[in-house]
Each structure stands twice: as structure tokens, then as C-alpha cells.
Amino acid sequence: MKGIIFTEFLEMVEETFGLEVTEQIIEESTLPSEGVYTSVGTYDFNEMVSLLTQLSENVDIPANKLxxxxxxxxxxxxxxxxxxxxxxxxxxxxxxxxxxxxxxxxxxxxxxxxxxxxxxxxxxxxxxxxxxxxxxxxxxxxxxxxxxxxxxxxxxxxxxxxxxxxxxxxxxxxxxxxxx
Ligand code: MNH
Missing domain, CATH: 3.90.1520.10 (H-NOX domain)
Incomplete structure (x- = not known):
């Protein structure tokens, strides 16, 4: 999955739920890239699944709504x-x-x-x-x-x-x- 999807996702999370939640989900997710993304890079789709799952649990909103x-x-x-x-x-x-x-x-x-x-x-x-x-x-x-x-x-x-x-x-x- 392209990096722009990750960088924009994390930007949306920070704007919507704040820096604390953003840092929390990065910490709780399984991320070979350690949560560091560049827009032109390419990363494992599982990292997005992990971030989305953690966000869903943290803010108690279903993944599809997010x-x-x-x-x-x-x-x-x-x-x-x-x-x-x-x-x-x-x-x-x-x-x-x-x-x-x-x-x-x-x-x-x-x-x-x-x-x-x-x-x-x-x-x-x-x-x-x-x-x-x-x-x-x-x-x-x-x-x-x-x-x-x-x-x-x-x-x-x-x-x-x-x-x-x-x-x-x-x-x-x-x-x-x-x-x-
Ligand atoms: Mn397009 C990924 C739908 C417009 C560039 N796009 C995706 C995905 C969906 C999608 C859904 C997620 C991958 C998947 O489901 O397997 N895209 C759309 C829709 C529109 C759209 C419904 C219009 C509305 N997309 C665009 C436009 C651009 C673009 C405009 C850029 C000019 N899309 C992308 C890129 C990805 C993507 C880049 C990321 C691909 C990847 O992660 O490898």
C-alpha cells in the first residue's frame, strides 16, 4: 500500500482524534516500518489493518465507519x-x-x-x-x-x-x- 495512504490516514487521525490517540495506535500496532512513512514509499497493507483496528478499539467506532x-x-x-x-x-x-x-x-x-x-x-x-x-x-x-x-x-x-x-x-x- 502506497505511503500517501498512511501519511494521510495518520494526519486525519491526528486532526480528528488528537496527537495522543495517534501516538497510542502507532505504539499498539504491529508495524515493521515503526510508524514512519513517506508518501512515495510502499508498505505492507497489514500495517494499515493494524492501525485501523487499534484506532477502532481506542475510539470505539467501527472500522468501516472510520x-x-x-x-x-x-x-x-x-x-x-x-x-x-x-x-x-x-x-x-x-x-x-x-x-x-x-x-x-x-x-x-x-x-x-x-x-x-x-x-x-x-x-x-x-x-x-x-x-x-x-x-x-x-x-x-x-x-x-x-x-x-x-x-x-x-x-x-x-x-x-x-x-x-x-x-x-x-x-x-x-x-x-x-x-x-
Ligand atoms: Mn484511488 C487506492 C478508490 C480516485 C489514487 N483508490 C484506492 C483504494 C480505493 C480507491 C478504494 C484503496 C485500495 C483498494 O481498495 O484495494 N480512487 C478510488 C475512488 C476514487 C479514486 C472511488 C474516486 C472517487 N485514486 C483516485 C484519484 C487518485 C487515486 C483521483 C489520484 C490521482 N488510489 C490512488 C492511490 C491509491 C488508491 C495512489 C493507493 C494504492 C496503493 O495503496 O498501493
């Missing part, structure tokens, strides 16, 4: 790191439809060791989209937060519902309906 909040935060972080990518779209649906064939293809060129999910479009219109998220990491709540913030970014809004196609969240269908 991932959703992190997704809302991460959209702006990715936008700041890669402004040209976001700027090349003029609507939230256009952006979401391009994650698989444009955005993540570009990301993979920049970071060949990136581990990305796949998004398969099953239905689309000008104002709606059904898309299937698939990833062994099961970070569908992160995906939902990212998608919601995408609409906010374009001063738009949408209703996004999800259905687990696999119980462990490694395959999830999203139904997105724009309304504004």
Missing part, C-alpha cells in the same frame, strides 16, 4: 497530490466512470507497485451509475467516502447505496443516483 470518514478526507489529499487528474473532469459521474480506465491507469504508471481495486461499470446514464468494486483488501467503505466527496467537490450531491456481493466486502455493488 474508513468512510477517511475516504471523505482522502479525496482532497489525492486531489492536492494530483490536481491535473481531477481538473480533467467536469462532472462527478464522468470522474467516477473513469477511475478504472484512466485515473488508476495513470496512478499505476506513476507508482508501478500500487495495489489498486478494480471498478466495473454495470449500468450508466447521465445522472446515475452502477459500479462493482473488487479488491482483496475489502476497502469498500473507503471507496464510498471517496465517491461521496467527489460529488461534494463538484458542488453536486448524490445518493449512494451499496450491496455486498461477497460477505467479506471484497466485491461490492454501488448504486449511485445524482440529485443536484
Amino acid at each position: 474508513l468512510h470518514t477517511f475516504g471523505l478526507y482522502l479525496f482532497d489529499s489525492l486531489g492536492k497530490a494530483h490536481p491535473e487528474v481531477i481538473k480533467s473532469f467536469n462532472s462527478p459521474i464522468a470522474l467516477l466512470m473513469s477511475i478504472e480506465d484512466h485515473i488508476h491507469v495513470h496512478v499505476k504508471k506513476l507508482y508501478p507497485d500500487a495495489e489498486l481495486p478494480t471498478f466495473t461499470i454495470v449500468e450508466q446514464s447521465d445522472t446515475s451509475l452502477s459500479i462493482i468494486y473488487a479488491s482483496s483488501r475489502g476497502l469498500y467503505s473507503l471507496a464510498q467516502g471517496l465517491m461521496e466527496k467527489c460529488f461534494i467537490h463538484f458542488n453536486s450531491s448524490a445518493h449512494i447505496s451499496h450491496e455486498l456481493l461477497k460477505e467479506d466486502g471484497t466485491q461490492v455493488k454501488f448504486d449511485i443516483v445524482q440529485h443536484g
Whole structure:
């Protein structure tokens, strides 16, 4: 998992829950990297699982709720790191439809060791989209937060519902309906 995900996660934790909680979860987690991350580095996904699990226990909020909040935060972080990518779209649906064939293809060129999910479009219109998220990491709540913030970014809004196609969240269908 790319370092930018770790550095932004820890920044969100510090802003939301404070430095004490941040230091606490780093101490309690199993971290070969000792909790030191650079945005261009690559780290074991298990370190993120460990940090998220410790945060969930410390603040008594379910991991998926925390991932959703992190997704809302991460959209702006990715936008700041890669402004040209976001700027090349003029609507939230256009952006979401391009994650698989444009955005993540570009990301993979920049970071060949990136581990990305796949998004398969099953239905689309000008104002709606059904898309299937698939990833062994099961970070569908992160995906939902990212998608919601995408609409906010374009001063738009949408209703996004999800259905687990696999119980462990490694395959999830999203139904997105724009309304504004
Ligand atoms: Mn993208 C990882 C979804 C836009 C760059 N992205 C992830 C993951 C999800 C995801 C979910 C976590 C990995 C996984 O689930 O297996 N990404 C999205 C969604 C949007 C999106 C839903 C739009 C909304 N992503 C973008 C944009 C960029 C970007 C824009 C940058 C230009 N994504 C990344 C990078 C990673 C990532 C970098 C980290 C890959 C890794 O950890 O190896």
C-alpha cells in the first residue's frame, strides 16, 4: 500500500482524534516500518489493518465507519497530490466512470507497485451509475467516502447505496443516483 495512504490516514487521525490517540495506535500496532512513512514509499497493507483496528478499539467506532470518514478526507489529499487528474473532469459521474480506465491507469504508471481495486461499470446514464468494486483488501467503505466527496467537490450531491456481493466486502455493488 502506497505511503500517501498512511501519511494521510495518520494526519486525519491526528486532526480528528488528537496527537495522543495517534501516538497510542502507532505504539499498539504491529508495524515493521515503526510508524514512519513517506508518501512515495510502499508498505505492507497489514500495517494499515493494524492501525485501523487499534484506532477502532481506542475510539470505539467501527472500522468501516472510520474508513468512510477517511475516504471523505482522502479525496482532497489525492486531489492536492494530483490536481491535473481531477481538473480533467467536469462532472462527478464522468470522474467516477473513469477511475478504472484512466485515473488508476495513470496512478499505476506513476507508482508501478500500487495495489489498486478494480471498478466495473454495470449500468450508466447521465445522472446515475452502477459500479462493482473488487479488491482483496475489502476497502469498500473507503471507496464510498471517496465517491461521496467527489460529488461534494463538484458542488453536486448524490445518493449512494451499496450491496455486498461477497460477505467479506471484497466485491461490492454501488448504486449511485445524482440529485443536484
Ligand atoms: Mn484511488 C487506492 C478508490 C480516485 C489514487 N483508490 C484506492 C483504494 C480505493 C480507491 C478504494 C484503496 C485500495 C483498494 O481498495 O484495494 N480512487 C478510488 C475512488 C476514487 C479514486 C472511488 C474516486 C472517487 N485514486 C483516485 C484519484 C487518485 C487515486 C483521483 C489520484 C490521482 N488510489 C490512488 C492511490 C491509491 C488508491 C495512489 C493507493 C494504492 C496503493 O495503496 O498501493
